[in-house]
Amino acid sequence: MPASGEIQPRGTNRRRVLAGGAALGAAAVGTTLPPGVPTLARAAAHEGAGEPSTTDPFTLGVASGEPDQHSVVLWTRLAPRPLAEDGLGGMNRRVVVVHWEVALDDRFRHVVRRGHEWTGPDAGYAVHAEVAGLAPGREYFYRFRHGRHVSPAGRTRTAPAPAVVGAGLTMCFASCSQFEHGFFTAYRRLAEDEPDVVLHLGDYLYEYRRDSYVSPDGNVRDHRGPETETLANYRQRYAQYRTDADLRAAHAAAPWLVVPDDHEVDNNWAADVPEKPHRPQPDFLERRANAFRAYYENMPLRRRNRPRGPHIRLHRTVAWGALVNFHMLDTRQYRDDQACGDGWKVCEDAADPARTLTGDAQEAWLLERFRESRARWDLLGQQVFFARRRNASGATSMDAWDGYRGSRDRVSRGWVDAGVRNPVVLTGDVHTHWANELKADYADPDSPVIGTELVTTSISSGGDGYDSDPGDNENLRRNPHIKFFNARRGYVRTRITPGQLRADFRVLDRVTEPGAPARTRASFAIADRRPGLIERHPH
Incomplete structure (x- = not known):
């Protein structure tokens, strides 16, 4: 039971x-x-x-x-x-x-x-x-x-009428499905949870040619075609991913809200800068235009989201009655290039307040949405790690919000100043589960908790992954605002009601073989008007 x-x-x-x-x-x-x-x-x-x-x-x-x-x-x-x-x-x-x-x-x-x-x-x-x-x-x-x-x-x-809070909403969110690294069983398990809505937070597919990105467990399937650069390449790759019956089941189960991350175009790209700007390839903006066109063609987006050349408007707010505002963000198209050459660095430039992850116009749009919000819950559907996360050497990821600290501070301060009732950041990208409390000042242990971040692991990227005891995890000891970590594959299932948001971190023990069952590895609740995490015990 x-x-x-x-x-x-x-x-x-x-x-x-x-x-x-x-x-x-x-x-x-x-x-x-x-x-x-x-x-x-x-x-x-x-x-x-x-x-x-x-x-x-x-x-x-x-x-x-x-x-x-x-x-x-x-x-x-x-x-x-x-x-x-x-x-x-x-x-x-x-x-x-x-x-x-x-x-x-x-x-x-x-x-x-x-x-x-x-x-x-x-x-x-x-x-x-x-x-x-x-x-x-x-x-x-x-x-x-x-x-x-x-x-x-x-x-x-359909969503409820604007004034309706309603009894609740089941929402699942997922990220990072690498076709070669494993089977998409987690999508099937997500579908079986019969959510009301699904958020996909990027890396829906991967651009690499066969065997150029190999899982620690070995690749179990092969990409068709070369690295995706042309429109025909991207169209073929989307089609290959959609031949997976488990992914098709997840799409058929509920309406989706989607945003891309990097691999829908090119690993770790930033604005008009590719990952490897000196590698011979077609003009990057041409490649980006091909990628965006194929992304639109293969996602259930509205006509107003149709790309124009290398540009696509993807940041938007989708309201679920008066219960939830889903603010879907684009953290690739408008960002400054990664500081200090990308990677994990101790980098002074990352603290430059002029640096932006969202771009000025998207940031202003988001802050205005905060000021206008009357929803019970405001959820940010976005791609990269939001909370501070330091490794043993004190370095942080230049590809995440740590590499754009001024941008993170302005967004965090924006929801506090606007009096947003329950801000929750939803994140993909990192192929592991995390549950984080967001602080006004991460350098001050007594700084108040001002929000919560839930991070989903990958559907398959990285192979089977591994289990671990959160009590023995060095990341949690170095970063006391981080309350949970797990490196199995899966997704996050939430139940959102007027009084709380409950998050179940769902995991599969293997993706290198099809058909694994899903189980809840950890559960947390966020209470109305009380930012932060309350651990629940699912077993």
Whole structure:
């Protein structure tokens, strides 16, 4: 039996959607809908009469994202041959139509919205349908059709109305899935938790060619194609990742909010500076434009997030009624280059108050969102370690907020000055679980706790990882505001209510073999109006 108080999945017939396979789509074709509402199957039979059957184009699954109180983005991408080198998934380079429908039930007996979108080679055969006119705070199911083929179904939901606090929200967040390093079982376990919303905080894929980044446990799968630099390269790599059934299940389980980190473009890039600026490669801004275009094509983002060349607007606030504001940040595109040549350093330049991780405009935007917020919880969905973290030599990471201390101070002071009720920073990037208390002054042990940071480990990056006893961890002794560390793979599951945020650090003992179970390694609560961590015991 699970421990009392641990967050439990709801265990309804949504399991049919979470299976992520084609069975539901096939079974749903013959269901009966209300009179006057043609089913996708009925339309397919009519439009497909006399046409030869073709290969299933829905090999990459379905997804949804960016929910507000009346709308959500539905996504798919046609790819009958997903690993085609030209990045177009085996499509015939013609513009085609894709139909969609949204229903109240997972058998599509009660369809409430339907429509169609056109797509073609210029969009990488991706579909973004912004479905409006939905009711607030409702669960919906959706699917697509192209020709005679009906996609698997996905589950999504809208946000509550702006004034509604509600009973609570289950949110999972994840980061760092390296295809070569392990199987994506953690995505499957996340899907089985049936969250209301998922945050993905970067490194959705990795840019490296085969075997150029090898896990300590050895690579168990191979990247297809060269290091990603061209648009075709990035499109092919996204398609390869989406061929993983566990990842498709996680996308089909709930709406996602996404931000990239570095590997969606190039390791440790900063603004217009690549990791290795002297390595021969295409112009970096051209590469960045290719990466952003492919990122948009493969994520359930709104049309307003469409990139313009090497620029993409990704910082945004998504409100979940009056309970949560999700502030999604971009910590790559506008930052200064890493101080002192990057890496772990004792670096005076890192303290320069003029240095910025967010850029001036994004920082001003975020501080204004703090001043305007009336939400119970304000969560920052972002990529790199926020709290101070020193190693044995006193060095800190120049790629994290430690390398941009003035930027961190201004953001922290901003939520304090604005009176933000419950600030919580959500972080990916580092391939390990951490739970941190955020301090007004890390040099003063008596400085007040002003916020909390939850850091998720990787889905697979780094291989199986290892377990450890937090009581014996040197990082925790050197950094007393850090309360938990673990190096297994997994994700973080949260339950957010008006009175508290509970976080379960979920781990898998192995990712080098598929199918491992997930367990809760540690649980912490954050109480309303009381920043900091209260440890709970899940076992």
